[in-house]
Amino acid sequence: MSGAPSGPSPYRGRTAVLATKHQKEAVIGPPLSTTLGLALYVPPNLDTDALGTFTGEVPREGPPRSVAVRKARMGMEAAHMSLGLANEGSFGPFPSWPMIPADHEILVFLDDELGLEVVEQWLSPETNFASVAVHPDDADELADFLDRVKFPGHGLIVRPHSGLQEGYLWKGIVDPAVLHDAVARAAMVSQDGLAHVETDMRSHMNPSRQQVLAVLARRLGERLAAACPACGAPGWGLVDVVRGLACESCGAATPLVKAEVFGCARCSHQESNPPAHGLAAASAGDCEWCNP
Numbered sequence: 001m002s003g004a005p006s007g008p009s010p011y012r013g014r015t016a017v018l019a020t021k022h023q024k025e026a027v028i029g030p031p032l033s034t035t036l037g038l039a040l041y042v043p044p045n046l047d048t049d050a051l052g053t054f055t056g057e058v059p060r061e062g063p064p065r066s067v068a069v070r071k072a073r074m075g076m077e078a079a080h081m082s083l084g085l086a087n088e089g090s091f092g093p094f095p096s097w098p099m100i101p102a103d104h105e106i107l108v109f110l111d112d113e114l115g116l117e118v119v120e121q122w123l124s125p126e127t128n129f130a131s132v133a134v135h136p137d138d139a140d141e142l143a144d145f146l147d148r149v150k151f152p153g154h155g156l157i158v159r160p161h162s163g164l165q166e167g168y169l170w171k172g173i174v175d176p177a178v179l180h181d182a183v184a185r186a187a188m189v190s191q192d193g194l195a196h197v198e199t200d201m202r203s204h205m206n207p208s209r210q211q212v213l214a215v216l217a218r219r220l221g222e223r224l225a226a227a228c229p230a231c232g233a234p235g236w237g238l239v240d241v242v243r244g245l246a247c248e249s250c251g252a253a254t255p256l257v258k259a260e261v262f263g264c265a266r267c268s269h270q271e272s273n274p275p276a277h278g279l280a281a282a283s284a285g286d287c288e289w290c291n292p
């Protein structure tokens with residue numbers, strides 16, 4: 001964190017509630033303990049699925065950030081605590097390389113005593129996110145897919161390819177015999193005779209996602225350890241980027257970042273910093289005029 005003063009952690013010895021039903025505390029807890037001295041509490045029987053599920057039985061409403069904030073609030077209300085955390089992940093094509101899948105994780109931290117809402121995000125290509133429609137007799141195609149998605153180290157979900165049907169959804173599959181049985185039964189009731197097999201992205205079923213979450217939790221911890229230079233509140237860090245780095249050849253603005261904006265989660269103080277890539281100018285290859 002460039003230029004951020006970081007003193008003793010304001011959260012040492014404190015406990016925050018983490019709203020999760022998928023054992024995320026095992027992944028998010030250790031980095032927050034190391035960087036901040038913050039402990040986590042997970043309330044029992046919290047139904048975060050009411051805010052939406054990956055498998056689509058309950059659609060998620062709103063952008064991931066607001067879902068994460070609502071989830072954190074749900075935990076804080078259940079536990080009557082003033083510090084809360086929640087994570088929300090979304091999976092899809094990597095923005096600049098659409099052929100590569102990406103894991104976009106958001107971690108929200110709320111502090112009602114200081115009135116803080118701190119959001120840290122991480123976009124990683126380190127994900128097995130994928131799906132396939134297979135015929136139960138096509139053993140080769142299924143075997144290729146299983147290899148690619150690191151089964152059985154990572155869990156899978158199976159349903160009929162033509163759509164969800166009651167009683168024909170299997171989640172958290174880590175056993176090859178269970179998988180083959182589910183594929184056969186899902187295909188049998190699917191209108192096109194195919195089973196839809198997809199990666200189970202819930203964190204307890206997905207070690208790749210756990211690694212991304214651990215990185216994100218460390219970044220959040222470091223950010224909360226950084227104090228605002230103006231008011232001293234925790235959570236000083238990157239809040240925006242300014243694009244338009246000039247082309248080295250013609251001087252036109254390119255899509256590359258020319259400044260990083262650091263800001264406070266409590267007051268309106270902001271500072272502009274040089275970009276993390278360290279470039280003084282963009283190469284002609286990144287310029288829409290020089291390299292259309």
Ligand SMILES: [Zn+2]
Pocket residue numbers: 247248249250251252284287288289290291
């Ligand atoms: Zn140019």
Ligand SMILES: [Zn+2]
Pocket residue numbers: 228229230231232233264265266267268269
């Ligand atoms: Zn401030």
